[in-house]
Amino acid sequence: MEWIPPNHPRRTSLLMREKVVEGVREGYVALQGLIAHGRGECFDYLIGEETPPPALEAERAAAAALLSAQLPVISVNGNVAALAPEAVVELARIVGARIEVNLFYRTPERERQIEAVLKRAGAAEVLGVGEDAACTIPELFSERRRVSCRGIYAADVVLVPLEDGDRTEALRRMGKTVVAVDLNPLSRTSRAASITIVDNVVRALPNIAKFAAELKGLPREELLSIVKNFDNDANLRKVLEHIARRLAELSQRGVALQFDVGSG
Secondary structure, eight states: OTTSOTTOTTHHHHHHHHHHHHHHHHTSSOTHHHHHHHHHHHHHHHTTSSOOHHHHHHHHHHHHHHHHOSSEEEEEOHHHHHHOHHHHHHHHHHHTOEEEEOOSSOOHHHHHHHHHHHHHTTOSOOBSSGGGOOEEOTTOOSGGGEEOTTTTTTOSEEEEESOOHHHHHHHHHTTOEEEEEOSOTTSHHHHHSSEEEOSOHHHHHHHHHHHHHHHTTSOHHHHHHHHHTOOHHHHHHHHHHHHHHHHHHHHHTTOOOOOOTTTO
């Protein structure tokens, strides 16, 4: 990625894009993951490519949920493995979570490759690979239904970065607390999750880890209180209001958003 100049105004975005492209080349990111990344990139523009205040509130609540869980699990797909494997491993270490591969476009090869990426990033164990994905999420019919009996199936709190709505809804029906990272505040995932973080996964995971380190010494009752007092619907409204204010300010200043697909 040396071809991207250090002073390029879109450098951070281009680096993320190249990581996903490299994941496609290596075979563990599905081609459809490129579309998903581009869609998220658009919403990242709308929030200003930085963590909005409502997302910080959600990230703190997410940290409290993971810390208070009996069995927290972080679900990982190809895009997450490409963009933030070290952040996944670090967050799992801080909150004591298990890490599990879960894929919509599932193949044994992709499972093994994502496992290898996570282990290179420091993961001691990765669930959901091969025969370990032996349990089934009820009322879900895609390949995402296959989960580890020791992981997502048994978990009480599941962090699902870059998720799809079907599984979020199915996990909620199972009585689980679902923390979603989704840059689209209008998606079914965002509306179905217990806690939705409207932020880029490369910012969200480190932010959750930071809050978790700060909250780690609190009694479980206080952590549960933080989770209980979080209103996901209200938080999503705050995000939409943040986007609306930002667009109105840009319009009033006569500054148009530049969606330059050529340079990033």
